[in-house]
Amino acid sequence: MPGLDRLHGRVVERILGALVELKGPEAVTTLGGDLGRLHHVLDVEDVGPLRDWVIESLRGDLLALAVQVGRWALGWTHDFHVDDYLILRINFPYALARYAKASAENPGIGRVSPAVRPIAAARRVKNPVYDPSAYHRDHPPPAWAHGPHLDSWTGHSRDGFNIWWAIGDVPPEAGMVLYPQLTDAPLACDRRSLYLAAGHPLPPPTFAPLAAGEMLVFDPEILHGTHLNVTDRTRVAISLRLNTARPTFDPASFYAREFWRTAGDIEAGRLDRIIHLKREDHLASDAPDPVRAPTLRAAIAPTQVDGALVWITLDQPLALGERIAVALNDDRRLMLVRAQDGLRALDGACPHYGLDLMDGGVEAGRLYCPGCAIGFDMATGRSSCADLVLRTYGVRETADGVVIALNEAGPTAPR
Numbered sequence: 001m002p003g004l005d006r007l008h009g010r011v012v013e014r015i016l017g018a019l020v021e022l023k024g025p026e027a028v029t030t031l032g033g034d035l036g037r038l039h040h041v042l043d044v045e046d047v048g049p050l051r052d053w054v055i056e057s058l059r060g061d062l063l064a065l066a067v068q069v070g071r072w073a074l075g076w077t078h079d080f081h082v083d084d085y086l087i088l089r090i091n092f093p094y095a096l097a098r099y100a101k102a103s104a105e106n107p108g109i110g111r112v113s114p115a116v117r118p119i120a121a122a123r124r125v126k127n128p129v130y131d132p133s134a135y136h137r138d139h140p141p142p143a144w145a146h147g148p149h150l151d152s153w154t155g156h157s158r159d160g161f162n163i164w165w166a167i168g169d170v171p172p173e174a175g176m177v178l179y180p181q182l183t184d185a186p187l188a189c190d191r192r193s194l195y196l197a198a199g200h201p202l203p204p205p206t207f208a209p210l211a212a213g214e215m216l217v218f219d220p221e222i223l224h225g226t227h228l229n230v231t232d233r234t235r236v237a238i239s240l241r242l243n244t245a246r247p248t249f250d251p252a253s254f255y256a257r258e259f260w261r262t263a264g265d266i267e268a269g270r271l272d273r274i275i276h277l278k279r280e281d282h283l284a285s286d287a288p289d290p291v292r293a294p295t296l297r298a299a300i301a302p303t304q305v306d307g308a309l310v311w312i313t314l315d316q317p318l319a320l321g322e323r324i325a326v327a328l329n330d331d332r333r334l335m336l337v338r339a340q341d342g343l344r345a346l347d348g349a350c351p352h353y354g355l356d357l358m359d360g361g362v363e364a365g366r367l368y369c370p371g372c373a374i375g376f377d378m379a380t381g382r383s384s385c386a387d388l389v390l391r392t393y394g395v396r397e398t399a400d401g402v403v404i405a406l407n408e409a410g411p412t413a414p415r
């Protein structure tokens with residue numbers, strides 16, 4: 001796409017310029033041009049001001065880029081809509097972000113143009129059901145990861161396209177994850193988190209690593225989320241959004257992206273023109289998504305607990321790849337899995353948000369969290385993040401089931 005590399009260079013330049021303003025010129029020298037090291041020179045609390053500075057100084061160029069994607073990548077020759085809400089996503093490594101202050105900004109928050117901010121603030125709705133901090137288990141916002149969702153659940157039109165532009169390199173374990181196998185599957189939103197309700201089995205995630213400057217353009221009605229950044233690098237990306245026609249909003253969503261521009265206005269340089277599409281006047285007429293509260297998947301109870309030994313009766317031995325949840329008396333849930341190399345007993349909840357791993361996909365000996373997409377080795381319980389590990393337990397098959405030894409670790413290497 002013409003001019004893409006040049007604009008990428010300007011974004012990096014503006015980030016470095018903001019860094020000089022916030023931290024002084026020596027910060028840029030220390031960074032050495034490697035955005036993945038931003039967390040070495042920038043405090044997580046400074047990310048918000050940096051994003052403001054970069055987005056506002058390049059708003060016109062970024063909107064023009066969005067139009068170009070519509071024209072060049074999607075082949076749209078008609079006039080279409082471009083979201084005024086722009087996001088510069090700067091995600092510090094989880095190992096650092098988890099210690100940020102609770103007041104620090106969520107990297108997924110964007111900015112509308114300054115001219116419409118007072119209207120946007122006045123239109124903000126507080127929904128008593130929506131409670132992101134409960135889902136995110138009191139992690140500070142910089143350590144949040146988006147669980148799987150459709151964008152229409154979060155105030156977008158169903159006929160949009162997302163542009164996800166890597167400003168720095170985006171490794172698989174810090175990028176988008178998608179579940180294209182579930183396109184057209186009935187999916188229920190948990191209105192407390194606006195993510196997929198628990199109880200839906202997921203396939204393994206499809207990762208979307210990108211080199212700096214590369215762009216993913218995708219239909220955000222494909223189930224997608226972001227991988228918790230468990231790398232040791234800061235992830236920097238920009239999100240933009242297009243809509244082929246005038247956007248309409250899911251009536252089940254309390255929130256809507258209301259401020260838009262047209263491709264024609266942007267191409268004509270009319271950057272002072274912003275269209276306000278009030279949610280209540282632009283509701284989609286199709287049936288809203290099914291709403292469902294999250295449910296834990298069925299678990300079996302032990303037939304006997306003898307100290308640290310948990311006895312479980314099974315009608316038949318687990319087949320290869322089969323999983324069952326075991327509910328202990330103290331609310332803990334374990335998971336039994338017949339892996340390629342033997343039976344395993346592991347914690348049944350992801351140590352990050354506590355989500356039920358029974359919903360997660362399995363591939364090549366790895367079990368993926370259905371929320372943050374971290375992959376756990378089923379033999380060892382380890383992930384690529386030293387802070388996020390599943391405990392494994394000793395397990396042995398008996399004549400009519402299994403016995404789990406809670407005070408023994410499972411095998412640390414495949415048997």
Ligand SMILES: [Fe+2]
Binds near residue numbers: 149150151220
């Ligand atoms: Fe999304």
